[in-house]
Amino acid sequence: MKSKINSFYHKALSYFGPQHWWPADSPFEVIVGAILTQNTNWSNVERAINNLKASKLLYPRSLYNLTDRKLAKFIRPTGYFNIKAKRLKNFLKFLIRRYRGSIKRMSQARFNGLRKDLLGVNGIGPETADSILLYALNKPVFVVDAYTKRILLRHKLINETAGYEEIQNLFRHSLKRDVKLFNEYHALLVRIGKEFCFKNNPKCLRCPLSE
DNA sequence: TGCCAGGCCGGGT
DNA sequence: ACCCGGCATGGC
Numbered sequence: 001m002k003s004k005i006n007s008f009y010h011k012a013l014s015y016f017g018p019q020h021w022w023p024a025d026s027p028f029e030v031i032v033g034a035i036l037t038q039n040t041n042w043s044n045v046e047r048a049i050n051n052l053k054a055s056k057l058l059y060p061r062s063l064y065n066l067t068d069r070k071l072a073k074f075i076r077p078t079g080y081f082n083i084k085a086k087r088l089k090n091f092l093k094f095l096i097r098r099y100r101g102s103i104k105r106m107s108q109a110r111f112n113g114l115r116k117d118l119l120g121v122n123g124i125g126p127e128t129a130d131s132i133l134l135y136a137l138n139k140p141v142f143v144v145d146a147y148t149k150r151i152l153l154r155h156k157l158i159n160e161t162a163g164y165e166e167i168q169n170l171f172r173h174s175l176k177r178d179v180k181l182f183n184e185y186h187a188l189l190v191r192i193g194k195e196f197c198f199k200n201n202p203k204c205l206r207c208p209l210s211e
Numbered sequence: 212t213g214c215c216a217g218g219c220c221g222g223g224t
Numbered sequence: 225a226c227c228c229g230g231c232a233t234g235g236c
């Protein structure tokens with residue numbers, strides 16, 4: 001089990017090479033992307049972020065000062081734009097009030113408290129919180145997503161009932177606690193999921209992990 | 212045409 | 225503690 005988790009990583013890395021995640025120009029952009037990509041194709045998120053950049057709005061206070069309706073207009077391509085506008089502003093309010101709008105100050109908070117606080121923001125669940133912690137703040141926490149679960153399920157390392165924590169613990173107990181490793185591994189799982197492990201297929205298709 | 216995409220919340224059991 | 229409907233655009 002542990003050795004499978006480790007060998008999957010080496011197989012995936014040698015097959016695909018490093019993924020250079022998260023694709024963004026700043027930690028703040030990572031966070032915005034993490035919220036916007038909830039159940040949404042990444043290419044749609046890029047459009048939304050480009051809309052914000054084109055209007056020079058991709059800053060905490062600039063976004064926070066927009067009305068929900070205006071913000072929703074910019075992020076329209078991501079779908080769920082009304083609810084995501086609210087969710088973004090919920091996070092921005094948290095960032096501004098608690099850390100005076102500074103990602104750097106937020107990143108200096110103690111890990112356990114910060115994760116709990118992020119989960120307390122309406123619209124931030126476990127995957128989004130952990131994506132923020134790992135990819136924006138460089139904290140060593142493993143991100144679990146739909147691809148992660150599906151891939152492990154197809155390879156019978158978990159069963160259908162496995163929840164977020166259970167899957168996360170599987171990685172935590174199998175891997176060296178290392179930001180770079182967690183970053184790369186999750187990115188590789190997404191890559192494999194997109195190219196080999198489709199939802200409607202019962203099995204992964206010529207999955208490089210099976211070699 | 213219908214299904215899918217890097218979830219999460221709120222109300223009901 | 226789970227289960228489920230709702231949220232919505234763009235690509236194939």
